[in-house]
Structures are given as structure tokens and as C-alpha cells.
Amino acid sequence: MTTFLQVLLNGLMLGGLFAIVAIGLTLIFGIVKVVNFAHGEFLMAGMFVTWLITTRLGLHPYASVIIVVPMMFLLGALTQRLLIQPLMSAEDDHVQIFATVGLSTAMINLALLIFGADIANTPNFGLRTPIEIGPVRVLTGQLYIFIAAIILVIALQLFLKNSQTGRAIRAVAQHRVAAELMGVNVPRIYILSFGLGAACVGLAAVLIAPLYPTSSNIGTYFVLTAFVVVVLGGLGSIPGAFFGALVIGLVDSLSGFYIGSDLREAVVFGIFLLILILKPSGLFGKRMTLSHLS
Structure with missing residues (x-):
């Protein structure tokens, strides 16, 4: 019984990690209607900057949030303004997708040019310390990620519902x-x-960097799973992304333990295919999308 509870807790923590990656992806799609295939490379860039700040300045990884978050906001804004915006009037919407694929490839190669193919390990400052919760354990960093995911979902919901800018965003969506x-x-x-x-x-990126080694292709794993999460939760639904991530986290953890670690991705993407076939609108469908939050 203890083992089963530990596997469930690991799945929930993993789901929180997937959620915090997928929320940004679903936010962009729900409003701009663009599938950002460079999302994983944005994560990779943020993790490398976190590593640089932590190793060069000796600061706690979480302190880098004051630099990384504004920097990534600027990168996203410039991507939309300089790369996506000129293509918004294109007859074929796929042009915008190809542009983000090109950006993804460029960012991976730029990271290889700057940092090489070596893996960068961000000092964890005790974030890998296990916490006892009854008969089960969880890493400190995992718990912080899960809490941050909940706070982020609530904050975005309140912003979109109650602020003037949020109402304008929902109107555009x-x-x-x-x-x-x-x-x-x-x-x-x-x-x-x-x-x-x-x-x-x-x-x-700031929250994940102390727990996972950083490399030029680190974003690939997370963003592929994030796409599954976004589809499962319903394209454009922030609550759906969170709960969809929890489902995928549990499926990943349970299948990895009871079926085999080499088959867990097959199970996750098998669920992805079933969703596309049986319920393409996802768990929340269109009812809970950004445009229907009011």
C-alpha cells in the first residue's frame, strides 16, 4: 500500500511539473491561436540562464526568477512582434507553425554553439532534500513546483477575469x-x-533547473508531453492544462512502475491518440477555454 501511495504522489508531483510547462503553451494557443513549437527551447534558454546565474553569482536558483521571467517575457514579445505578427495575414496558417519550428531549430543550434553538447547541472541548494509526508516522500523542489503550478493557475484566472487587460485578452480570444x-x-x-x-x-525553467540537468535538447521531452497535456485538457483551457497534467503525471508514474519505464511514453502517447480520436476537444472542451471564462 505504501508503494502504491508513493507512486501516486510521484505522479502528482510529475503532473505539477508538466502543468507549469503546459500553462504557458495553452495560454499562447488560446489567445494567439499559434502552436509554438519553440516552447521547449524557451524552457531550455531559461534553464541555461538559471544555471549561469546560479554558478557564476552563487545565488539560489530561485533568485534568478527576477531576471529569467522578464527576459523570457521579452523574448516571447519579440517573437510575436518580429516573427509571428508579420505572418498573421498569411493565407495559410501553417506558415506561422513553420516559423516556430525554424525558431526552435535555430535556438537549439545556438545553444550548442554557446554551451556545447555538455550537460550543465544547476546547484540544487537543498531542493533535492526529501520531505516525509506520512509513509511517503517527496523532494522539496517537487513540492515547490506543485504549489507554484496551483498559484499560477489561480493568478492567471483572476487576472483574466478581473482586470481590464484580462477582459481585453478574453475578448480577443x-x-x-x-x-x-x-x-x-x-x-x-x-x-x-x-x-x-x-x-x-x-x-x-527556474523551478525545474535545480532538479534536471540542462542541455540543448532538454526542452524536447517536456514540450512533447506538454502538447499531450494541452490536448487532454482542452486547447486553450488553463484549468484543463493543470488537471490534464495531473492525469498524464499519474499515468506516467503508474505505467512506469507497473508496466515498465521503457513503455511509459508509449502509454502516454497512446492516450494522446485516443483523445484525438474519441474526444478531440479534450476533457474541458470548448466550454472552459479562455474565451469562456466570464
Whole structure:
């Protein structure tokens, strides 16, 4: 029984980690309607900056949040303004997707050029210390990630529901043309939204860096799982991304323990295919998307 509880707890903690990566992805898609294939490379960039700040300045990894989050917001805003925005009027929407794929490839190769192929390990400052919760254990860093994911979901929900900017964002997500006719600066909202999505992944990078080794391809694993989470939770749904991440985390942990670690990804992506076939709108469907938060 203790083993089963430990596996469940590991799954929940893993789900919190997936959630904090997927929230930024679903935020960008829900508003800008662009699938950002460079999302994993944004995470990788944030993790490398966290590593640099921690190793060169000797600061706690979490202290780098004051640099990494604004930096990632700026990177996201510039990506939208300089790369995506000029392509918004293109007849084929796939052009925008190809642009993010190109950005992803460029960022991976730039990281290889700067940091090489070696793995960078961010000092953990005790974040790998286990905490006893009854008969089970959890790493301190994992617990912080899970709490941060909950706070992030609540904060974004409150921002989107109660602030004037949040209402403008929801209006654009619901109907771009109608929002523009009502005086909303749609291009500005797109830039802001892309920046917010990138800032979320910057926060994820700061929290994940002390627990996982950083390399040029670190983002690939996380972003592939994040896509599964976003589809499971419902494209554009922030609560859906969180609960979908918990489901995927539990599936990953249970299948890895009871079926085999070499087959857990097969199980996760098998669920992904089933969702696409049986319920493409995800667990929350369109009912809980960003455009229907009011």
C-alpha cells in the first residue's frame, strides 16, 4: 500500500511539473491561436540562464526568477512582434507553425554553439532534500513546483477575469474582429499574450533547473508531453492544462512502475491518440477555454 501511495504522489508531483510547462503553451494557443513549437527551447534558454546565474553569482536558483521571467517575457514579445505578427495575414496558417519550428531549430543550434553538447547541472541548494509526508516522500523542489503550478493557475484566472487587460485578452480570444471593432488593440494583446506565455515557461525553467540537468535538447521531452497535456485538457483551457497534467503525471508514474519505464511514453502517447480520436476537444472542451471564462 505504501508503494502504491508513493507512486501516486510521484505522479502528482510529475503532473505539477508538466502543468507549469503546459500553462504557458495553452495560454499562447488560446489567445494567439499559434502552436509554438519553440516552447521547449524557451524552457531550455531559461534553464541555461538559471544555471549561469546560479554558478557564476552563487545565488539560489530561485533568485534568478527576477531576471529569467522578464527576459523570457521579452523574448516571447519579440517573437510575436518580429516573427509571428508579420505572418498573421498569411493565407495559410501553417506558415506561422513553420516559423516556430525554424525558431526552435535555430535556438537549439545556438545553444550548442554557446554551451556545447555538455550537460550543465544547476546547484540544487537543498531542493533535492526529501520531505516525509506520512509513509511517503517527496523532494522539496517537487513540492515547490506543485504549489507554484496551483498559484499560477489561480493568478492567471483572476487576472483574466478581473482586470481590464484580462477582459481585453478574453475578448480577443473569443472573437478577434469583434474585439477590434470595440477598440481593443489586437496586435498589442497578441504581443502581451505571447510574452505572458513565455514568462510562464521562464518560471517553469527556474523551478525545474535545480532538479534536471540542462542541455540543448532538454526542452524536447517536456514540450512533447506538454502538447499531450494541452490536448487532454482542452486547447486553450488553463484549468484543463493543470488537471490534464495531473492525469498524464499519474499515468506516467503508474505505467512506469507497473508496466515498465521503457513503455511509459508509449502509454502516454497512446492516450494522446485516443483523445484525438474519441474526444478531440479534450476533457474541458470548448466550454472552459479562455474565451469562456466570464
